[in-house]
Amino acid sequence: MALIKVDAEPAEVGFDASRLARIDRHFRRYVDDGLLAGWTVAVSRRGRVAYLSHQGMRDLDAELPVTDDTIWRIYSMTKPITSVAAMMLYEQGALELTDPVARFIPSFAGARTYKAGPALNPSTVPVTEPVRVWHLLTHTSGLTYGFHHAHPVDEMYRLRGFDYSGPPGVDLATACDQLAELPLLFEPGTEWNYGVSTDVLGRVVEVASGQPFETFLDEHVLGPLGMDETRWWVDEPDLDRLATLYMRGPDGGLAANTALGEEVTRPPVLHAGGGGLVSTVGDYHRFTQMLLRGGELDGVRLLGPRTVAYMTRNHLPGGADMETIGRPIFAESAYRGVGFGLGFSTVVDAVVGRVLTSPGEFAWGGVASTAFYVDPAEDMTAMFFTQFLPSSTYPIRPRLRALVAQALVD
Numbered sequence: 001m002a003l004i005k006v007d008a009e010p011a012e013v014g015f016d017a018s019r020l021a022r023i024d025r026h027f028r029r030y031v032d033d034g035l036l037a038g039w040t041v042a043v044s045r046r047g048r049v050a051y052l053s054h055q056g057m058r059d060l061d062a063e064l065p066v067t068d069d070t071i072w073r074i075y076s077m078t079k080p081i082t083s084v085a086a087m088m089l090y091e092q093g094a095l096e097l098t099d100p101v102a103r104f105i106p107s108f109a110g111a112r113t114y115k116a117g118p119a120l121n122p123s124t125v126p127v128t129e130p131v132r133v134w135h136l137l138t139h140t141s142g143l144t145y146g147f148h149h150a151h152p153v154d155e156m157y158r159l160r161g162f163d164y165s166g167p168p169g170v171d172l173a174t175a176c177d178q179l180a181e182l183p184l185l186f187e188p189g190t191e192w193n194y195g196v197s198t199d200v201l202g203r204v205v206e207v208a209s210g211q212p213f214e215t216f217l218d219e220h221v222l223g224p225l226g227m228d229e230t231r232w233w234v235d236e237p238d239l240d241r242l243a244t245l246y247m248r249g250p251d252g253g254l255a256a257n258t259a260l261g262e263e264v265t266r267p268p269v270l271h272a273g274g275g276g277l278v279s280t281v282g283d284y285h286r287f288t289q290m291l292l293r294g295g296e297l298d299g300v301r302l303l304g305p306r307t308v309a310y311m312t313r314n315h316l317p318g319g320a321d322m323e324t325i326g327r328p329i330f331a332e333s334a335y336r337g338v339g340f341g342l343g344f345s346t347v348v349d350a351v352v353g354r355v356l357t358s359p360g361e362f363a364w365g366g367v368a369s370t371a372f373y374v375d376p377a378e379d380m381t382a383m384f385f386t387q388f389l390p391s392s393t394y395p396i397r398p399r400l401r402a403l404v405a406q407a408l409v410d
Contacts, residue, residue, distance in 0.1 A: 002226050003068050004282035008048035014410030015043075020051050023403045027396075031056035035394060036369075037246050037254055038066040039386040040281050043404055046379050047289060052281075058243035058387075060254065068282065071234055071242045072385045073264055075275040075366030079198040081230075081287065082273035083137055083343025085205050085221050087307055094208040097137070097342075100130040101200065104207040107180035113142065114183040119155035124183045135188045136201040137342040138315045142184025144195040150327065153185050162196065164260060164367070166270045172213060175270055176203040185327070192316060192326040192340060202273025214271040224300045225286050230279040233267050242278070245368060247389040257389060275366070281385055284372065288381040291362075292374050312362040312376075314339025314348050321348055355398045356405040363397075371397045378408065 010017040023041055030036040038056025042049060054066040089095050095104075102109035108131055112124040127142075135141035146157030147164055160182065161167030166175045179200065185193055206213040214232060222230050234242045242264070249255030264278050290297040291312075294305030303311075316325055322335030322345070337353030339346050344362040347353060363373035369391040372383040382404050384396055 001069065001229060002280070002282040002286050004042060004049060004052060004285050005068075006049050006052050008045075008050045010050045010407075013045040013048055013050050015045065015050050015407045016409045019407035019409070020404075022407070023051065023400070024053050024055070026399065026403060028055050030394065034253055036386050036388055037244065039384065040066055040070065041382070041384050041400070042281050042285055043382045044285065044289070044380065047293070049285070058241075060244065060246075061256075062240075064240065066243070067241075069229075069241055069280055070385075071229065071238060071278050071280055072370060072387060073243075073245060073261070073366070073368050074277055074279045074284065074370050075368055076198075077279070077284065077364060077366045077370055077372060078273060078275050078277040080291075080343045080364055081217065081221060081277065082198050082202050082205065083311065084291075084302060085217055085273075086133070086137065086201050087311060087342060088220060088302055089205060089208050091304060091307055095133055095204065097132070097134040099133045101133060101136065101141075101204060102130060104204045105176050105180065105200070107177040111142075111180060111188075112183050113187055114151075114153050114185060117152070119152040119159060122152060122156070122183060127184065127187060129188045131184070131188045133201070133204060134315070134342075136197040136204065138340055139192055139194055139197050140189050140316070141195070141197045141200070142186045142188050142191075142193070143179065143197045143200065144185050144193055148194075148327075151185060153183055156182050165263060165275075166199075166272065169269055171269050172199070172203050172206065172271055176200050189317065192322050194326075196274055198274035198343075199272050202271065205273070212271075213273060221302060224302065225290060225297060227279070227283040227286055230277055230283045230287075232271060232276055232278075233264050234278055239265065243387045245387045245389065248393070254388075260389070261387075281383060284383060284385075285381070288372055288374055288383065292376065292379065292381055311342040312344055312346050312360070312374075313341050314346050315341050319348070321352070356402045361401075365391060365397060367391050369394070369396055371400065373397075373401065380404070380408075 043051040115123040117123045146162045148154045202213045245261030246254045295303030337349035347361040358377035361375045365371035369388045
């Protein structure tokens with residue numbers, strides 16, 4: 001088990017301890033006011049943990065507190081892990097970023113783009129640019145999510161069973177074939193839209209590697225990094241460590257979302273590279289440290305440093321940010337000044353974004369309000385774990401960045 005512990009005095013790595021304490025004071029109010037059941041924050045610099053704090057409960061009814069070994073649904077924080085797996089195959093020559101996805105999933109050869117009309121009777125046209133691996137990594141594929149509720153294509157996804165998860169009993173290969181039958185929102189490469197691109201990327205990993213996607217992740221990413229607690233489901237011996245998934249109830253208080261929350265208590269049929277994993281703060285900390293160190297941790301190298309640097313550059317067309325080129329969908333923080341690389345958001349202009357952070361900071365989060373970011377300029381990582389849907393409810397991510405940055409004094 002990759003447990004995390006504080007191993008540096010704040011001053012040793014350039015933090016003011018009294019200023020770091022502001023993180024606790026600020027986010028404790030979320031628990032005191034009944035906005036969140038509980039949370040964990042961890043901040044590291046120069047490879048050492050300077051701040052680790054838990055507040056509140058992982059399960060309110062059972063009165064179980066948040067602890068170092070609490071298991072969290074990380075949802076879309078699965079995406080960077082899947083993206084790393086794909087880029088490992090890129091480094092091995094098993095795929096090219098310019099490869100049409102149809103090379104690995106033939107059903108995508110017939111991709112069409114939405115033109116007009118309602119979900120039940122849309123007008124579509126054939127794509128002129130095929131969906132490529134690069135489009136999946138950058139979310140410029142034209143794929144979407146059913147839960148956006150922003151476009152007729154989103155409704156088409158929901159009608160086919162693609163909402164927060166996929167249709168019951170459908171495996172990854174079948175799900176990707178079904179997604180290929182639905183129209184794209186736009187011509188690939190022309191816009192940015194958050195969607196199931198990384199789920200499809202998981203199928204690409206599966207075909208390119210010749211292994212089931214979950215096996216490839218276990219053998220080549222999670223296992224080598226010692227992320228033994230990062231997995232697809234939580235079995236009986238560990239269920240008491242799994243945090244309850246909450247949302248806002250009819251009375252305004254916290255209510256458990258048991259329907260969605262219990263999905264991770266049984267083995268999945270669909271291993272979703274875009275949002276299927278659970279993890280712990282200790283495990284995900286190892287993943288962020290590997291990224292910060294340019295693809296290597298404790299003598300295990302997953303990626304070359306130049307690959308990591310390439311992944312965390314802005315790959316959006318014309319160097320645009322997500323605000324300019326993206327579709328208007330839910331988001332916890334503004335997309336101004338923030339581009340997107342190969343699996344991560346990346347800060348292009350912190351001034352435009354109105355958030356105290358460094359250019360080149362790369363990050364992502366999950367729909368249950370988990371988040372992480374890596375700041376190479378400051379040699380620093382930060383993570384926030386909780387379980388509240390949806391992540392757009394509270395401004396956790398920008399507040400975390402500001403609270404961490406203001407504590408740096410060297």
